[in-house]
Amino acid sequence: MNLEADVCIAGGGPGGSFLGYLLAKKGISTIVLERHSGIDKEFRGEHLNQDGERVLKKYNLYNKVQEAGLLLMERVEYWQHGQVIKTVTPADGELHVGIHVPQRNLLSVLIQESKPYQNFNLLMGTKVTELLFNKNGCVTGLRALKGEQEVTIKSKIVVGADGRFSTVRKLAEIPFSIIKHGYDLLWAKIPSPRGWEPTIKNALINGKQLALFTQAGGFIQIGWNIEEDSYHALKKQSFAPFIDQVIEAFPELTEPIHQHIQSWNDFILLKVQSSQSPTWSKDGIVIMGDAAHTMSPTGAFGINCALLDADVLCGVIIEALNNHDVSAAQLGKLEQVRRADVEKLQLQQLIKEESYQDNFKVPAL
Incomplete structure (x- = not known):
């Protein structure tokens, strides 16, 4: 099977699916590949914070996800010897301290909202096997397997949104360093x-x-x-x-x-780890979400970071296509906007983990 699109996104999790929806809505031909055959896979990072809530509301998606099913967390409690010793409640003006959203509910909304666009194509059960390059070393698409069928996709931009063990990152030879927790x-x-x-x-x-x-x-x-x-x-x-x-x-x-x-x-x-990459882009290709910066579970930042990446990357891709510039420098504008915030959160995670026991210290009288 031979296909062609402006953008090919490897990874149909929350970040990749959200980016696919945003691009399709802007009239950009987009193919999203997901290696799982369905959206009901076990997924542990299902909590939205205010950032994730805000970006979904920005595109009028939050109310649709709410209809599909979510749950507002009323408070965070710390228990010791059968008693609550510390409570965290919503900040002024906030209604929750976090939102649980089953991944299937979020993905079903993103997929249903994308389907009406004829320029959107979702291939489930499809695994990336190879990147395609031109003579100048610029990525020009990829090959994948959909079951036993080989799929060749020519695209102007490839996006790696395929998680902490990213195949796209590996094939693009984008280095990364692991942070142990x-x-x-x-x-x-x-x-x-x-x-x-x-x-x-x-x-x-x-x-x-x-x-x-x-x-x-x-x-x-x-x-x-x-x-x-x-x-x-x-x-x-x-x-x-x-x-x-x-x-x-x-x-x-x-x-x-x-x-x-x-x-x-x-x-x-x-297996808990976070990661950082010295670059998130090369000519014709860009990585995002956990592929670019794996987060630890602390604070449930991962899904929210992926949604914010997608929001920024949509604008970067539109600019790249309009200017016929898919260079690493152009696609690297995602990194310019997002890297500092992501690495600040990763540092916060380490600090929270190191100081977790302090929440159980009883103040001296």
Whole structure:
């Protein structure tokens, strides 16, 4: 199959899909590739902050996502010995301390809003395999596999929005450096008990963070920090004492935990790391979101950064196409606008992680 478009976006997550919608709306022929065959894949970073909310409202998408289903967090709590010792409530003028948006709800809105544009094409179940270059080394498209079928796409600009393990970044030979955070994360999901309020609850167990994130649809996401690279050894130990510590911290979860977390296999391991790249662009190609700057889970900045990247990159791409300039310098304008803010947030994440235990210190009388 041979296709052609002004822009080819590899990665149909929130950032890539949002960029695809923005470009299609501006009349730019756009192809979005997503390696998964559906939008219901497990996705842990589903919290919007005020930045993500603002950019969706800017394009009249927030109300549509709200109709699909989201949940406003009323407060953040820190628990110790069965009591709340610290509470964070919405800032003046704000209605929440975060918004849980199931990825399928956000993506379904972005896809449905893009479909009416004839210049928009979404290829699910399609994996990038090769970049195409001209004699001057400028990227001119890519090859991919849709099932067993090879797809060749000629485009003026390729966008890598394909996440922390970006194939596009690797094929473009864009270097990156990994920032270690000293911990990994175990995720699990359970139904919320009757009367559970939309909150983010934190506890400290053996010096490690345990966080409960209320989710839309009547669920709680459990996130438990463990020592980096310790999961293999941890799985050799008895499961019961480990999970009993969660129940001790939050006894009201005893029943759903016993019903839905019965072995180590009911957890999902996330290797925690962030990353930075010395450049986000080369001639004909630009990376964004986690492909350009992986974020750690702290503060739930990842999805919001990807949406902000897409908003800026749309304008950069329009300028590039209008001026017939797809050089690294032109596409690098995304980086000029966004790098400082992203790296500031990455530093904030490290500081928050290092100071997490301070939230449980009782002030001296």
